[in-house]
Amino acid sequence: MTDSKPNKPLVLSFHGTTGTGKNHVTRIIAKNVYEKGEDSEHVHTYTAKHHFPNKNNLDVYSAQLKQWIHGNVSRFPHSMFIFDEMEKMHPELIDTLKAFLDYNARVDGVSFRHAIFIFLSNTAGKVIVEVALDFWKEGKDRGKIWMNSKELETKIFQDIFNDKKSGFLYSAIIDHHLVDHYIPFLPLELKHVRQCVMAEMIHMKINQDYDLADEVARDMPFFPEKEKIFAVKGCKSARQKLMLYIEENEHAALPDLDKYSNEE
Template sequence: MKAGIYFVCLCVLSNIIVVSAILDVIVGAVAYITDRLFQKDDLLEPFDYERLKTDLKDSLYGQHIASEVVLKAVSGFMTDKHPSKPLVLSFHGSTGVGKNHVSNIIARNIFTKGENSEHVHVFISEHHFPLKEQVETYKFQLKQWIRGNVSSFPRSMFIFDVMDKMNPGLIDAIKPFLDHYSHVDGVSYREAIFIFLSNAGESVIEKVVLDSWRDGEKREQLQMNSRDMETKIFKDVFNANSSGFWHSTLIDAHLIDHFIPFLPLEYRHVRQCVLAEMAALNITANDGFVDRVAQNLPYFPPEEKILSVKGCKTVKQKLLVHI
């Protein structure tokens, strides 16, 4: 009798386990399907000009030229229902002045997951393309990667960091993708965004800023065409034989829409970076403390010490030391 009862209980328990397992499988399957169909990573943010404008204004310091050009270029491109070519931007300037930061700002105003979206692809020259003897292999891989991602998601974004360290000639492999063709091998690239980040041109930019300052001009008076700055930047980049843009057909064919200068930061901008880091770390602002951190960073030229050597690159590290 006891054995019979035990058997019945075991059967019931087994059925419960089986049913539970089946339910787990069903729930898992539904979750997978739901994730694939509705995952936020595959969504684009409804583009909002004012949101991008506010984002640039509130979180970018000392870059009035970059802010203005990026706002107009990205807004015009995102609201154009039939763009004739991809948006291609080239950011130039010294370290710590906001080039990567602006790339992230653009990404978070386009994709729901911002720079963490699977549709934002970052290539770091020295990491992804380290060997000169492998340039032809890199060209093939790069073209395949871009083609595959754009064919599955037209509004893909590609960021090429440290262009001044890239093997010359490599970037020319993607020239057809940046041109005005409606399709290349059956794929349209016209909705994609390409951003190049480079320290190349920093000496040109620094000279323009210092000359302007010495002539008594306000920093905010500088514009893209001030003292032929944009022209000098692309000439400098084009002729730098160690740069990824050396004699590049992208420049020859005028496929880069804007060579955007990121100006070296002044003390007041570094101070803003310190305040922003303090807020992020939930540290109460104190003017004397902020000044100590900002003053502990190097500035140039040696006589005037007007511009920051590292921009905001090491602000967080300096801040942590002073806490």
């Protein structure tokens, strides 16, 4: 954002298992770049299964994608494009993006150097989990993994090439090294899930209750099965689980109406 003359658009690729914060961090970025955050008219989100569901319509999708990106950047050079479920996108569609991501990209008179592209993917999630588990087994703190960030980024890159099911594998974006940073999202520990529950209490405008948050967090599934170190679903379903506890507590607090009916 401080480079007045970038030579290419900023391209970030977020990797990690479900519920580890990829969408959450994307919202934080949008909030700090645009006044209205993710609700800004300059933030555009595409989900593979929703926007490009039929493989037989790739030509139509490709044309639409080109039109959407070109049109939005021509109106506002600092537009942001978020692509969720990148591993489920067809390589032909991913290749459609190449013209906009390249160095000194200029398509039909429009420069894309100030645009931001963020890819969200579960690809390499297992590799990231394995690294986190290895750190734990060696008695190292999870927070120190950043010191091995270059090594982890290399492992993510290698895993993309080994994932035969990922559209990334066959994409020219990978071949031409157009992704600037591969960002690993680590599996969450109990303390992180607890923080998520506390945050949901704020969003729901109820009093923060640490004990309740701890109870809800501990009721979420963790792995390995015996040690229970990392959350299986991250913070996914934290709100729903909290609602269940609140409803159960409210129900338990209700008077036994049948009892009073019998007394009458």
